[in-house]
Structures are given as structure tokens and as C-alpha cells.
Amino acid sequence: MISEKIIKRIFIACLILLPLQYAVVGVVGVIKSEPWPAFVLPAFKSVLSSKDHVNVNQIKFYVENNKKGQLIEVKAEMLFGDINQSQLQGFFRTHFADSSTVAGFNAATKRWLAQKIKKQYLFKDVNHLRIEWIQQQFRPSQYPKGQGREKKEKQFRISLHNE
Amino acid sequence: MSKNFSTKFSSWIFDSFQISARGLALYRILYALFVLCFMLPPPELYTFLGNLPGDFFAPPPGPMMFFGGFPPEAILLIFHYLLVAALLFLVAGLFTKWSSLGVGILLILLKGFIYSLGKIDHDIIIIVVPFVMAFSGWGMKYSLDSQRIDEDKIEQTSWPLTLLALFIGFMMFTAGFPKIIGGWLDINTHATQGYFFKQYIVQGRQDLLAIYGFNVADLFWELADYGTVLFEIGFLIAVVNPRSTRVFICLAVLFHLSTMLMLNIAFLPNFIAYAAFLNWDWINKKLKNSAQLSGYAVDKSVPVIMFLLAGSAFILLNYLDGYSTMQSDLELSSVLIIGFSTVLALYYLSKETKKLLG
Numbered sequence: 001m002i003s004e005k006i007i008k009r010i011f012i013a014c015l016i017l018l019p020l021q022y023a024v025v026g027v028v029g030v031i032k033s034e035p036w037p038a039f040v041l042p043a044f045k046s047v048l049s050s051k052d053h054v055n056v057n058q059i060k061f062y063v064e065n066n067k068k069g070q071l072i073e074v075k076a077e078m079l080f081g082d083i084n085q086s087q088l089q090g091f092f093r094t095h096f097a098d099s100s101t102v103a104g105f106n107a108a109t110k111r112w113l114a115q116k117i118k119k120q121y122l123f124k125d126v127n128h129l130r131i132e133w134i135q136q137q138f139r140p141s142q143y144p145k146g147q148g149r150e151k152k153e154k155q156f157r158i159s160l161h162n163e
Numbered sequence: 164m165s166k167n168f169s170t171k172f173s174s175w176i177f178d179s180f181q182i183s184a185r186g187l188a189l190y191r192i193l194y195a196l197f198v199l200c201f202m203l204p205p206p207e208l209y210t211f212l213g214n215l216p217g218d219f220f221a222p223p224p225g226p227m228m229f230f231g232g233f234p235p236e237a238i239l240l241i242f243h244y245l246l247v248a249a250l251l252f253l254v255a256g257l258f259t260k261w262s263s264l265g266v267g268i269l270l271i272l273l274k275g276f277i278y279s280l281g282k283i284d285h286d287i288i289i290i291v292v293p294f295v296m297a298f299s300g301w302g303m304k305y306s307l308d309s310q311r312i313d314e315d316k317i318e319q320t321s322w323p324l325t326l327l328a329l330f331i332g333f334m335m336f337t338a339g340f341p342k343i344i345g346g347w348l349d350i351n352t353h354a355t356q357g358y359f360f361k362q363y364i365v366q367g368r369q370d371l372l373a374i375y376g377f378n379v380a381d382l383f384w385e386l387a388d389y390g391t392v393l394f395e396i397g398f399l400i401a402v403v404n405p406r407s408t409r410v411f412i413c414l415a416v417l418f419h420l421s422t423m424l425m426l427n428i429a430f431l432p433n434f435i436a437y438a439a440f441l442n443w444d445w446i447n448k449k450l451k452n453s454a455q456l457s458g459y460a461v462d463k464s465v466p467v468i469m470f471l472l473a474g475s476a477f478i479l480l481n482y483l484d485g486y487s488t489m490q491s492d493l494e495l496s497s498v499l500i501i502g503f504s505t506v507l508a509l510y511y512l513s514k515e516t517k518k519l520l521g
Contacts, residue, residue, distance in 0.1 A: 001318050002298070004173070011176055014326065018333045025337075028224050036223035036278050037271050039330060041338035042285045045345035048357025056361045082211035083280060085366060085492035090282020094221050109216040138360055140353075143377055148364075 033094075054138045057153065059092045063117060064128040064157065071130060078120055096131050099156035114160040130157040179405040180324035185465070186443030187296075187319065188256065188305035189450070192469050194292060195253035197435045198266070200477035201496065202289055203246070204277060209239035212276060220279050227275040234276070242273050253293070254470065256306020263297035286432035291330050292439065299323040305466035325402075327439055332402035335415075339395025347392050353384035355391065359426060368427035368491040371498070376425050387421075394418055410515055412437045413508035420505050427489075429497035434504055441507075 018039060025038045034040070048055055061079060062071040076092065083091055096102060105113075114126045132155040136148040213236030220232045233239075246269040252262035270290045278284065300319035302308045308317065347354045359376045362368040394414055401411040415437060422428050447465065454464035480496035487495035 002320075004177070007176060007320075007322055008173065011172075011322075011326065011329075014329060018329075022333075022337055032224050033221075033281075034223060034283055035225045036227060036275055036283050037225065037287055037290065039287060039291070039334055039337070040285070041334045043338055043341035043345070044354070044358060045341040047346045047349070047352045047354040048361060049352045049354065051351050054357045054360040056357075056364055058365050082208060084208075084277075084284070086284055087277075087280055087282040089365065091219075091280050094281025095219055105218050106216070109218040112214075112216045136364065138364075140356060140360070140377070143360075 049140075052139060054140055056136045056138070056148070058134050058136060059089075059096060060132045060134060062130040062132070063121070063123065063126055064130055065123065065125065066127075072121075074117055074121060074129075079116055098154060102131065102156060102158050105158060110158065110160050113158070117160075126160045128157045128159055128161070130155060175403065176322050176325050177320075179408075180321050180328070180440065182321050182324065183444050183447065184300055184303040184319040185305060185447045187299055187301040188303065188466065189443050189447055189469050190439055190441075191256065191259070191296070191301040192254055192305070192466060193438060193473050194296070194435055195250045195266075196470070196473045196477055197438075198270075198289060199247065199250045199254075200474075200481055201431060202270075202286070202435075203243070204273060206240065206243060208277065209236045209243065212236070212280075213239060219281075221281040222275070222279040223283055225275070226271070227279050230276075230279075233279065239273070239276065242269055245269055246273060253302075256302040256308050256466075257311075259302020259306060259308050260297045263293040263301075267291075267294040267297075288331065288334065288436045289432040292327065292436050295323045295327045295330070296439075305462065305469075309462075324439060327436065328402045328405075328408045331433075331436060332399040332408075332411075335395045335398035339392050339398075342388075342392050342395070347388045350385060353381060353388060355387040356384040359384075362426045362428070366427075366491070368493065370427050370489040370491045370493055372424040373427060391418070406515070409440055409511065412440050413512045416501070416504045416508035420501055423493065423498065423501050427491045427493040429493060429501060431497050431500065434500060437504070 021039060025035055025040055028035050059076055061074045061076050063074055064071060077085075077088065080088060080091065113129060117123060117126050117129070133153040135151045135153050137151065138148040212233045215233050217232040220230075222228045222230060246266065249262045249265035249269060252258055253266060267290050270293075274284075274286070274290075298320070299322075300317050303314065303317040303319045342348075342354070345354070346352060356376075359373075363373055363376065394411075398411045398415070401407040415433065419430055419433065422430070450465045450468050451461055453468055454461045457464050457468075480499055483499070484494050484496050489495065
């Protein structure tokens with residue numbers, strides 16, 4: 001049996017420790033990434049809209065298979081369809097953020113990507129996988145009639161040749 | 164601490180949410196069945212994770228960093244079936260305290276591996292519930308423990324519900340506070356509208372009322388920004404009083420309803436935590452009346468009725484998911500659960516409003 005005194009102390013500890021862990025979560029989140037487990041809910045802190053526009057970032061994957069640089073889009077959702085929809089964008093932000101992240105992929109990862117694309121799209125070979133981060137800008141008052149303006153934020157590629 | 168404050172503090176902890184051992188037991192059965200039917204990761208995910216290259220293992224800071232990569236599928240399946248076993252123990256009320264803690268630990272571990280893909284889904288509340296309720300004596304009645312252990316050795320208390328309310332209130336605050344810093348209250352921008360566009364275009368969440376999101380006035384989005392921040396911050400203040408806690412839980416249900424209708428996000432894990440604050444003693448009384456009609460011993464037939472009612476409803480909801488025509492990842496079962504919860508929330512709010520108006 002837990003005495004009333006101990007229970008009161010548990011509550012006092014929680015009242016002190018919950019804000020402290022929140023501060024730690026904030027600091028660790030800035031330095032590295034959000035810890036798990038942590039007593040926090042999603043903040044959706046960023047404001048994606050300005051006075052007239054809404055800016056939305058999106059990733060696109062293309063397969064480059066010939067020297068002319070012809071691109072065939074491969075749907076990110078199909079390539080990583082086993083991942084929960086709610087996690088997909090976070091997965092892309094973590095693993096396909098920029099050229100330096102993908103440059104660190106080892107042979108096993110490249111092989112895995114190549115096999116996945118070949119299986120999903122019935123390609124015989126995959127030379128390069130091109131990744132583009134697009135920023136789409138919308139005027140809410142004009143959407144969906146007026147399509148969003150697209151701006152390429154960054155693009156990079158991984159060689160999957162012979163994988 | 165002044166004596167007055169100390170008395171109020173004690174009263175908040177121990178008297179806020181009075182509940183009987185039988186009421187707690189019914190919630191235990193509902194929680195375990197809910198997690199079994201809706202919160203378990205699909206086993207196919209383990210095949211995917213088990214075959215994923217090590218470069219995609221990005222453990223969040225914390226205990227998952229002790230692992231060097233995703234474990235093989237077989238290990239993940241062992242954890243999965245251990246979790247299923249712990250949940251079945253919880254339904255039956257066998258070794259209840261330890262099975263509650265086991266459910267919490269196994270959920271941390273399994274979800275930790277899934278979140279090592281690089282994104283956390285913030286469903287920690289379903290883990291908080293068994294950890295906190297393990298000390299409530301929710302296995303004291305309608306359980307195999309009640310036949311195995313001397314009743315004097317199990318303590319039934321209601322302070323874990325106050326602690327759960329504090330956790331929910333604090334976590335809501337962590338969702339609201341960064342929004343103030345992030346600029347949600349700037350009247351020149353509409354943060355909710357930005358997320359609506361993101362969900363609609365990038366995530367393909369275009370079901371229910373989403374299409375109408377393009378036709379609403381700017382004022383609606385600004386009110387949504389302010390309403391969200393005020394609600395999330397206000398929840399922490401509301402937990403000082405049981406009535407305001409329940410009112411805010413009802414407001415939370417309406418908040419989730421609106422995000423489901425417009426953004427197609429259900430956030431179902433929170434609902435099982437909110438369910439802890441239902442009037443379980445009233446539900447127990449109603450089930451007892453039904454049990455008496457059956458002619459069997461009440462203490463044996465009430466949990467069976469609860470199990471059959473909740474279990475068959477959840478299985479039916481899972482079955483209906485197969486007939487969903489929605490294009491997004493929103494499931495029909497989530498829509499129906501949130502719809503049902505909305506009816507309950509509106510009923511409670513109307514009762515509270517009547518009381519206020521005298």
C-alpha cells in the first residue's frame with residue numbers, strides 16, 4: 001500500500017519533472033531530434049502561410065536511366081508504401097534531406113533502393129535515383145482553380161548503377 | 164505549504180475522480196480491447212522493418228539508441244506477441260499490475276523501433292494509461308486476480324485518474340505553447356490553413372469535409388488558430404477541477420472531430436485516455452441490471468457482458484474498415500468512434516450548460 005504522503009510526493013515530483021523533461025525535450029530536439037519516450041504532443045509550431053501564400057514542401061523521386069537524362073517519376077508513397085502515411089514525410093526529412101545525407105548510404109542501402117524500384121516499376125536496371133525537394137506556393141483564394149507555383153528547393157542524386 | 168493549500172492539494176489528488184473498483188475494472192477491459200483491436204502495429208510492418216538497411220535506422224534520443232539497428236522480423240514478432248499476451252492478461256485481470264507495466268514497456272519498445280524510421284507519432288498517451296492505472300487497483304474486481312489474491316492486498320484508489328488528467332493537461336500544453344512562439348496568434352497568417360493545404364496536397368487527405376476548406380473565410384482560419392491555442396493551453400488549467408477537466412475532455416473530442424473533418428487526422432490514441440473519465444460507475448450499474456436478468460452471478464456476468472459488447476463492437480468496426488471508400492489513410496472505424504464520442508461529449512456539455520444556467 002502506498003501512503004498518502006508518498007502519493008503527494010509523487011504528484012509534487014511530477015509537477016516539477018514534467019516541465020523539466022519538456023525543457024530537455026526542447027533542447028535535445030534542437031541539437032539532435034525529439035526524444036522517445038517523452039510526454040509531449042505534436043506542436044505544429046511552424047506557420048506555413050504568409051499573408052497571401054501558403055508554402056508546402058514536397059519530395060519527388062525520379063529514376064534516370066539513360067544518358068539523355070530522361071526522368072521517370074517514381075511515387076514516393078509506392079516506394080515506401082509499408083511506412084505509415086503519418087510517418088512518411090518525417091522519414092523523407094530524416095533520410096533524404098540533402099546530398100550529404102544520401103551520400104552516406106552504404107552499398108546495402110543502395111542495393112535495397114535499386115531492388116525496390118526494379119520490383120515496383122518492373123525496370124531492368126536503375127542507373128540513378130534523383131531526388132527533388134519542391135516548394136509549392138499557393139494563393140488560397142485562387143486554389144484549386146489556380147494551380148500552385150513550384151520552386152525547386154534542391155536536387156541531388158544517388159548512383160544505383162550495378163546495384 | 165499552508166494548511167489550507169495542503170488540504171486543497173490532497174483533496175485534488177484523492178477526491179477529484181471518485182470511482183469504484185468495478186468501474187475501474189470496466190475501463191481496464193475497454194482499454195485492453197481497444198489497444199488489441201486498434202493500436203497494435205500490423206505484423207507486415209515487422210517484415211518491412213526487419214529487412215530495412217541499417218542506414219534507415221535513426222533512433223530518437225533515448226533508450227532506442229542502445230540498439231544498433233532494426234532487429235530481425237522474428238524478434239519484433241516476439242515482442243508483438245508478448246504485447247498481445249500482456250493485453251489478454253489485462254483483459255482477464257491476471258497479474259494485472261505487472262501486465263499493465265508490461266503493456267507499457269512493450270509499447271515503448273515496439274513503437275520505439277517504428278519511430279526509429281525518423282518520425283515520432285506522438286501516441287505516448289496510450290503508454291501513460293497502463294503505467295498510471297497499474298497503481299489504481301483496476302484489477303481488483305472483475306478479474307482473475309480477485310479470485311487469486313486476498314482483496315485486502317489490492318488497493319483501489321482514484322488518484323491515478325488525477326495523475327492521468329495532469330499528464331493529459333500537460334501534454335496538451337506542450338502542443339499549445341510552441342504555437343504561441345511559432346506565430347500562430349499573428350493575425351496576418353493562418354497557421355491552420357497552412358496545415359490544411361499540406362495535408363490536402365502532400366498527404367492526400369481529401370476526405371469528409373476537406374474539399375470545403377477552400378471555400379471558408381479567412382476569419383474561420385484565424386478563429387481556428389486562436390481556438391486551438393486557447394484550448395491546448397487552457398487544458399492544463401482545467402485539470403485543477405474535475406468538472407472543468409471533463410468539460411475540456413468534451414472540448415477535446417470536438418477539437419478532434421474538427422481536425423478529422425477538415426484535415427482527416429483522427430488521433431485515436433487520445434480517445435482511450437479520455438474514456439477513463441467516463442462515468443464508469445453508471446455504466447457498471449446499467450451492466451449490472453442487464454446481468455441480473457441473465458440469472459448468473461453478477462460479478463461474473465458483468466465483465467463478460469462488457470467484453471462481449473466492447474469486443475464485438477470493435478471487431479465490427481475493424482470489419483467495416485474493409486468497406487471504407489475513403490481515399491486518405493483515415494479509417495472508417497476512427498470516423499465512427501469519433502462520431503460516437505462526439506454524441507457523448509455533446510450530451511455531457513449540454514448537461515453542464517443546463518446546470519450552469521440553473
